[in-house]
């Protein structure tokens with residue numbers, strides 16, 4: 001059985017997210033947005049799907065890389081196809097990104113699961129059927145009643161605990177917010193949230209990503225005092241040495257790397273050089289499910305947790321497959337946004353949460369997305 005075709009549909013839908021000039025998502029008014037759906041089809045007509053920003057899987061990427069690496073290959077040869085893409089990546093002149101590789105890899109896993117009638121998290125290891133979710137807030141803003149002050153973070157944290165969350169991760173203020181970045185405001189927000197939720201809720205901070213060592217140390221010492229569960233990406237991850245330095249200075253566990261390239265290979269270096277206490281990997285910016293699960297197993301071999309970055313079906317599948325990950329990242333959340341409302345192209349969100357703060361792994365075959373194909377048919381702008 002071989003892979004026969006790869007195609008894309010660009011879909012129009014209504015989104016309530018807005019993006020600031022630095023690219024951060026905020027709660028906004030309904031507006032028209034676009035997303036692309038990649039479809040990989042096998043000779044028997046079985047299909048796998050993955051959603052992506054349309055620019056990520058533009059026609060050039062699909063024709064030059066996806067089709068050349070996958071069409072005619074055995075339908076379950078995910079590792080072979082991933083390795084083929086990886087070899088093509090160097091010569092692509094940075095056109096073939098880790099994120100694009102991840103989209104094809106996701107669709108191949110989804111295809112396999114749908115064809116075999118098995119959820120992907122079970123194919124990957126099936127370690128559990130539910131996982132605690134932490135509430136991952138949007139970045140701070142200047143919206144009154146939103147996330148504009150430490151006190152508003154504290155009020156929102158109380159709301160989230162009321163919904164069942166056992167953990168909360170703050171994303172604090174970043175430019176273009178007029179007063180950001182601010183070490184003092186970050187610390188005040190963390191203090192206010194700890195004060196509001198008490199000692200038994202796990203708290204994490206993911207703040208401004210370009211602090212220098214001195215500022216990161218100041219915040220890290222505050223988080224140690226406030227008994228935070230981890231400290232995420234306060235400095236550019238290009239300098240592993242800075243993280244090695246910070247990890248040696250503070251008691252709060254330092255987690256990383258999230259955004260650097262290099263997939264599981266770069267993460268092996270961070271583990272070897274003790275640049276983090278908890279490893280971080282994700283499907284989207286780690287090159288796919290295939291390398292993400294390798295990173296998680298690498299961490300396990302060193303007695304480390306590997307916390308999976310980001311929400312959505314592929315990340316949830318990896319979390320469900322391993323035991324050395326304590327949380328699923330549910331978000332991004334904001335007081336003015338209803339996370340549980342599915343976008344038009346899905347029938348339901350994949351990560352509904354129960355009143356005790358657990359997300360249950362979907363038992364649908366494949367990655368578990370419940371796709372609204374009628375909506376997609378009616379709202380397709382472009383096919384290639």
Ligand code: MG
Nearest residue numbers: 206232233258
């Ligand atoms: Mg992060």
